[in-house]
Amino acid sequence: MKYNKFKKNDKSDYNLVFIYEDKLSGISKSIDCSTALKDIKEAVSKKLLCGKLGSMETFVSTMYDSNYFLIGLGKKNELTIQKFEKQLSSTIKKINKYNIDKVAIDLNNISINNYNTLKGTIIEFEKSKYSFRKENINHLKECSIKVPSNITKRTFDNTKVISIAVAHGLNTARKLGDTPPNICNPTFLANESKKLEKLHKSLKVEILDEKQMKILKMGSLLSVSQGSLQPAKLVIIKYMPIKNKQPIVLVGKGITFDTGGISLKPSSSMDEMKYDMSGAGSVVGTMQACAEMNLKNNVIGILACAENMPSGIATRPGDVVESMSGISIEILNTDAEGRLVLCDALTFSKKYKPKYILDMATLTGACLVGLGKYPSGLFSNDSTLTQKIKKSADVTGDRVWELPLYSDYFDELKSNFADIQNIGGQYGGAITAAAFLANFTKDEKWAHLDIAGTAWESGKNKGSTGRPVKLLTDFVMTNK
Numbered sequence: 106m107k108y109n110k111f112k113k114n115d116k117s118d119y120n121l122v123f124i125y126e127d128k129l130s131g132i133s134k135s136i137d138c139s140t141a142l143k144d145i146k147e148a149v150s151k152k153l154l155c156g157k158l159g160s161m162e163t164f165v166s167t168m169y170d171s172n173y174f175l176i177g178l179g180k181k182n183e184l185t186i187q188k189f190e191k192q193l194s195s196t197i198k199k200i201n202k203y204n205i206d207k208v209a210i211d212l213n214n215i216s217i218n219n220y221n222t223l224k225g226t227i228i229e230f231e232k233s234k235y236s237f238r239k240e241n242i243n244h245l246k247e248c249s250i251k252v253p254s255n256i257t258k259r260t261f262d263n264t265k266v267i268s269i270a271v272a273h274g275l276n277t278a279r280k281l282g283d284t285p286p287n288i289c290n291p292t293f294l295a296n297e298s299k300k301l302e303k304l305h306k307s308l309k310v311e312i313l314d315e316k317q318m319k320i321l322k323m324g325s326l327l328s329v330s331q332g333s334l335q336p337a338k339l340v341i342i343k344y345m346p347i348k349n350k351q352p353i354v355l356v357g358k359g360i361t362f363d364t365g366g367i368s369l370k371p372s373s374s375m376d377e378m379k380y381d382m383s384g385a386g387s388v389v390g391t392m393q394a395c396a397e398m399n400l401k402n403n404v405i406g407i408l409a410c411a412e413n414m415p416s417g418i419a420t421r422p423g424d425v426v427e428s429m430s431g432i433s434i435e436i437l438n439t440d441a442e443g444r445l446v447l448c449d450a451l452t453f454s455k456k457y458k459p460k461y462i463l464d465m466a467t468l469t470g471a472c473l474v475g476l477g478k479y480p481s482g483l484f485s486n487d488s489t490l491t492q493k494i495k496k497s498a499d500v501t502g503d504r505v506w507e508l509p510l511y512s513d514y515f516d517e518l519k520s521n522f523a524d525i526q527n528i529g530g531q532y533g534g535a536i537t538a539a540a541f542l543a544n545f546t547k548d549e550k551w552a553h554l555d556i557a558g559t560a561w562e563s564g565k566n567k568g569s570t571g572r573p574v575k576l577l578t579d580f581v582m583t584n585k
Contacts, residue, residue: 106234106243108227108269110261111209111251118205119172121196123189123214125181126156131214136173145175158188161196174200181216186502189215190225197233197243204244211251221500223252223261224268228575231272237283237568267398271578274394275571281386282560282569286362286379291330291338291410294359294382298340298389298408305396307346313339318449325428326449329442330411332366332419339450340385340408342392344400351460352403353581355392356450358443358466359385359410366413366439367421380569381443383560384465385410391577402585405457409450413442425523429453430545435523443468444527444538448545455549461490461584462551464542465573471534473558480504481573482555484539490550493584494576503576505554514540 109115124132129149136145145164148154154162158179165172176196178184200208215222227248234243252261281289281297295312302310315336318327323339330337340359345352360381364370370378385408392406420426424436426445429452434445443466454462472482480498483505485491491507498505514536517529525544529537539553559572 106230106245107247108230108265109247109249110258111249115209115249117207117209117249119174119200119203119208121174121176121208121210123176123178123192123211124154124156125178125184127180129154129156132175145173159192159195161199184216186217186221186225187504189217189222190229190502193226193229194233197230201233201243201245206245207247207249208245209249209251213251213253218500223250223256223264224271225502226250227265227268228272228275231269232276235276235279237280267582270394270397271575273397274390274392274578275574276390277393278383278386278390278571278574279569281389282380282383282571284379286412289379289382290335290361290412291359292335294361294385294389294408294410295338295340298342301342301389301393301396305393307344307396307399308392309343309345311341311343313341321429321453322427323429323449323453324426325434326409326411326446328420328424328426328436329360329366329413329445332416333412333414335361335412337411337446338408339453340410342389342406342408344392344395344404346399346401347403350403352405352457353584354405354407354454354457354459354462355388355577356407356409356447356454356462356464357385357388358382358447358464358468359408360443360446361410361412363413363440363442364415366419366442367415368438368440369415370440374563377561377563380561381467382410383467383556383569386569387465387556387560387572387574387577390571390574391581394574394578395581400582402581404581405454405459407450407454409446411442411446413439428545432525432544433523435520435526437526438528441527441538444541447542451542451545451551459549462546462549463494463554463577463580464551465554465556465577467557467560468555469535469538469557471538472555475508475535476506476558478558478562480506481559482535482539483507483552484510484536484543484555485552486510486543486546487550487552490552494552494580497576497579497583501575501579503573505576508536508539510536510540510543515543518544
């Protein structure tokens, strides 16, 4: 799809105009056709046009070839990037029903950062092109974007390249998350990562099998896969365009299906446990975006991939395993398996002498209970890193909320039979899970994102969200 900076006399099938319920008088600045403006003003006077959040009104003028979608954003001072993107997404779905080729969209009236608005706009249009069943209902071929005069053509073009790359990475993460678990197993994830190497020469992919992991003494990771016929994989994706520069390492949980193992989950909604590899999926998407935009920073992605199944040889509650770090772990609950694959991947990542380590994981239902579906849980052992992640979250609208790592939570992981156990007490499960991981990152600047509530959408829009690809790409772009 083509994106152009709007020029005077550009013609489009529809013009997308954003309006506010408390600033309806500003409509005239965005309407070029005097006849349409007269009709719209009359609609305002009769209170047929309100500008409330979620409203969408269509004004068609076939005689003057000027058709308008007026999109309500509510009160101007209450607008957020999340509200803007949600309304734009709904509008795109609606206009796709009209089977039109070209739209113009006016961003001059948006009361949030111009650069982020432009970036978010292009990403939403690109996101609309994704359909897992390949039933692509997006007929749009071109979008002409009206931006404030201070956005130069160079800035516009650079933003376009970055935005499209981010959207492609985000859609890759969504596709991986949506793929059925009989297809998306650890080997599939490894092979999909390997495909990126063929598409982008700047990426180098290495895959470790179980034999190699056994040599590295990854007893914790291998304990998760031992009940499955699907072998575990550790995938390393390297993007290293700059010599002698510390990389940012992104580690993703890649549990391609999670039954809970011997600690079997309830059957209700177990089908959704195919998305338990969303941390790994977001890393793949981010690495793809880095290569596509030719990012000038070093980034390494590590995917800890396994399938968690019950069987006669599966790990039992009460088993003790030794991790790559040498820390022994008593496994009290086999459904707390994500932290078991991540701890060995985190230890492995230290070999690259990283500037920062970030791990992403659909780790705990407790995070979903505590924070809901809107922010990801954020944990870190470094306050500066925390602030950098929060900044990227605010810029992209991919929100996070920081949770504590008090020493009390670490005390809950003490075991009579090993160095630590893999679960804490009844409460604060998201925090004790993060505390478990913190034991393996003491000498690193590390952060953990629990995306259990944000990586997947249930209900009528059931499917992968691709989060936190937007956050991660902004973080690696802005922390060079």
